[in-house]
Structure formats: structure tokens, C-alpha cells
Amino acid sequence: MKVKDFNFDLPQELIAQHPLQKRDESRLMVINKTSSEIQQKKFKDIIDYLNPEDCLVLNDTRVLPARLLGVKEGTGGKMEFLLLKRIDINHWETLVKPGKKAKIGTKFIFGNGELKAEVISISEGGSRIVEFEFEGIFEEVLDKLGEMPLPPYITEKLEDKERYQTVFSKQIGSAAAPTAGLHFTEDLLSKIKAKGVKIAFVTLHIGLGTFRPVKAETVEEHEMHSEYYVLNKQTADVINETKENGGRIIAVGTTSNRTLESIANENGRVEEKSGWTDIFIYPGYKFKIVDALITNFHLPESTLIMLVSAFAGQNLVMGAYDMAVKEKYRFFSFGDAMFLY
Template sequence: MNTKDFWFDLPEELIAQDPLEERSSSRLLVMDRESGGIRHRHFYDIPEYLRAGDCLVINDTKVIPARLHGVKAETGAHAEILLLKRRTKDEWECLVKPGKKLRNGACIVFGEGLLMGEIVDTIDDGNRIIRFRYEGIFEEVLDRLGEMPLPPYIHRQLSDKTRYNTVYAEHDGSAAAPTAGLHWTKELLEKVREKGVEIAHVTLHVGLGTFRPVKSDTVEAHHMHSEFFIIDEENAAKMNACRAGGGRLICTGTTSCRTIESAALPDGTIPAKSGWTQIFIYPGYRFKAMDGLITNFHLPESTLIMLVSAFAGREHVLNAYRAAVQEHYRFFSFGDACLFL
């Protein structure tokens, strides 16, 4: 399967640079994945498409202000790091810039000494292991000094850090937001509950691999990044009860999809489970558990548009994207949403 089969033309002005003032006022493209039929709605209309007995699956990971700017202690030269994975209490795997000048043993000063980092190792993919020193609580220092790690196609920082997290974000650990969830408000979630829809929480800590382009000519040659996920007993039971009762599992976001599809048994049962997943979903994949998907509009030739195409059909999805361009939908992380049923 060729990577170029997932290309579409997107005018740059349709890439959303800021979130809307009201989360749920985003537009919503609703597509019947069997017929390919499309309706244009708003996200606040989404309860109309959910029914009693369904289960809405949401990813409650929380993005941390993982981008730090500092200076090399030896030279005063600017250094930028991005926290990726916590290895121990004070050691993190990080992406560093400029990579060629930040080698093992280098010391980086952040916030005029509020935080110090020493590069203690370089790992296979060029990322660094950094050991931090600080006074007090690391998370409080990070909240003071760090920036939200917005994707590269967003060119300005947020004035309100909370807008790059969902209203139900709970567990620190992501370097990127599960952006489909940014449209939900507490009021809209309550409306869904009142309709008889169960809400199940899963956790998948989103890594920067979600933004990495597929550089191989063929889809099958792409190496997928790994991410850590958790499904606890209570929420596994909610999802299994939904399936047993004939309800639908509707995932908010590709991260929720990847979580339940990673854990699901061949018969669709979802056990309580945690671990690392490198699942790569593209056309030809047979879904075991997910029945519906809420997601944003994704980059051309990305693993995410491939996942959506596996669920709803490549031609249907590309037709929907072309319609969205014609209708001037807003694309990517702060953009509008789709519902595939």
C-alpha cells in the first residue's frame, strides 16, 4: 500500500492556529461509513448521534508543559528540550536542540537556576537522558518554567495552557494532546450521561511520534512509535457490559481507539490491562471492539488518516476531507471534528 494514496491538498489557511472560545462550538462532519454520506453539524449536536446503552470511551491523559528553554552552563548558548518519557523520579528521556552541541556531560540551566539538567546518556534514536536538579516539587517547577508542546504547524503559544488539555484530563504524562477530546465540555458530557450513555476512561500517554510523518514509500514499511496505556478493571467492565448489551463503543480520538484495540481479545472483550503499544492501524485491519469514532482532521499521509481510513474506507475518508476543504473546516489539533458511524 503506497503512502501517497493518503495524500490530500490542504490550503495552509485552513490549519487552525487557536482554539475556539467555546470548545463545543467546533463544526462536526458526520459520515456514515457504509454509504459515505455526509452531514455538516456542530459538535454540540453530537448527543443526537449517541443512544442509550452506548459507551463513550475517552482518554484522560494530561499534557504537561514539556517544552523548556534554557542555556548551556558552559557557553550560555540557547538550548531547548522536550520531555518525552519519565525514566525515574528525576531522569527523563528528552528531545534536545541543537542536538550536535548537547552531548553527554553537558549541563543546561533553566529559569536562572530554578532547574538544572545534566545530559547523562544518549540513546539509539538520538534522544538524551537528562537528570534534573531542583528545589521543591518537579511538577510545580515545570508548570512555572515549561511551555505546552504544541505541534509544529501551530506557530504561536497559548495564553491559557488549559486549552491544550481536555476538561477530563487527569493523569500527567503526554507530550501531545488527544485533540478530539478538546471539543467536549463538562455540560455536554453530562447531557450524554443523561441520555443513558456510559462513559469509560482509558489512559494513553501520547508521544511525539503522533506528529512524525510516514517517510517510507509504503505504509507497511513504517515503524510505529510506542506509547503507554492503562485500562483499569472498572472501565473495562463498563465497556464489556456495553458490548454485551448490544451497545456501541464510540471512541473519542485515535488514542482511545488504539488503546482499546491494543487490549481487546479476538472476540472483542476488553480486559483490564496496561503496557506499551505499537499498534499500527491501516486499511486491512479488522477492528475488534470499536464501533464509532470521533476524531479531528489529520495530516496528509499520516498514520492517523490511515487509521481513520481503515475504519471508514479510504475513498470515503478522502471524499469527506475534500468536502471539508470546500466547506472551509478548520484542520488539525485546534480544528473541527468528524464523527464516523
């Protein structure tokens, strides 16, 4: 299967640079994968497509303000650090720009000296293992000094950090937001609960690999990045109960989808579990547990558009994307959404 088969022409002006004032006022394309019928709604209308016996599964990961701007000790040269993975309480794997100025033993200062760093080692891929020096709680220092690591296609500054967090974000550790969840408001979630729809949470900490382009010519050659997930017993019980009662499992976002499909057995049941997943879902994949999917509009030739195509059919999805371009839907992280069922 060719990667270029998932390409489409996307005008630059359709890439959303900022979130809407009201989260649930974004547009919603509703796609029935059985009848191929497509409807155009507002996101707040999603409640009309949910049934009382359904279960909405949300990813409660919270984005780290993982972009740090500092200076090199001694020279004052400006540096940018991006936190990738925590190794222990004060050691992190990071990306540093410009890398040539971040040799082993080099020290850096952030803010007014509340945070300092020293490069301990350099990996084969060029990332730096950094030892941080700080007083107090690292997350609080980071919250004060760090910026949101917005995707490379968003060039405008985000005024309010919370707009790149879901209203239900809880578990800190993600390099990117689970963007399908950005459309939900607390009021909308309350109305969904009041309708009798169950709401369950999984955690998948999204890595920067989600933004890396697929460089292989064929889909099958691509190596998927690995991400950490957690599904607790309470969530497992709710999901299994929903399945047993004939309700639908509705994944909010490709991250929730990948977590569920990584854990589910062939009978569509899950159990309490945590670990790393590098599951790659593309056309031909047989879904074990997910019955419906809420997701944003993704990059051309991305693993995300391949997952959506696996769920609803490549021709239907690519046709829907062509319609979205013609109808001037907003794309990517701060863009509009689709509901596929």
C-alpha cells in the same frame, strides 16, 4: 498499499492556529459509513447521534508542559529541551536544540535556577539522557517553567495552557493532547450522561512519534512508534457490559481507538491491562470492538488518516476530506471534528 494514496491538497490557511473560544462550537462532519451519507453540524450536536445504551470512551491523559527554555551554564547560550520519557525521579530522555552544544557533562539552568540539568549520556538517535536537579515536586517545577509542546504546524503562541488539555485530563504523561477530546465541555458531558450514555476512561500517553511523517513508500513498510496505555477494571466492566447489552463502543480519538483495539479479544471483550502498544491500523484491519469514532481532521499521509480510512473506507474518507477542504473546515489539533458510525 501506497502512502501517497492518502495524500490530499491542504491550503495552509486551513490549519487551525488557535482553539475556538467555545470548545463545542467547532464544526462536526457526521459520516454514515454504511449509507455514505454526510451531514454537517456543530460539535455540540454530537449528543443527537448518541443512544442511551452507548458507551463513550475517552483518553484521560494529561499533557506535560514538556518544552523547557534554558541557558548553558558558563556561556549563557540559549537552549531548548523537550522531555520525551521519564526514566526515574530525576532522569529523563530529552531532545535538545542545538544538540551540538549538549555534550556529556554539559550543564544547563532554567528559570532563576529552580531547575538545573546535566547531560549524562547520548543515545544512538541523538536524544540526551539528562539528570535534573530541583527542590520539591518535579511536576510543580515543570508546571511553572515549562511550555506546551505544541505540534510543529502550530506557529502561534498558546495563551492559556489549559486549552491544550481536555476538560477531563487527569493522568500526566503525554507529549501531545488527544485532540478529539478537546471539543468536549463539562456541560456537554453532563448532558450526554443525563441521556443515559455511559462514559469510560482509558489512558494512552501520546508520544512525539505521532507527529513524525511516514517516510516509507508503502504503508506496510512503516514501523509504528510505541506508546504506554492503561485500562482499569472499572472501564473494562463498563465496556463489556455495554457490548453485552447491545450498545455501541464509541472511541473518542484515534488514541482511545488504538488502546481498545490493542486490548480487545476476538469476541470484542476487554480486561484490565496496561503495557505498551505499537498497533498500526490501516485499511484491511478488522475492528474487534470499536463501533463508532470521533476524530479530528488529520495530516496528509499520516498514520491517523490511515486508521480513519480503515474504519470507514478509504474512498469515503478521502472524499470527506476533499469536502472538508472545499467547505473550509479547520484542520489538525485545534481544528474541527468528524463522527463516523
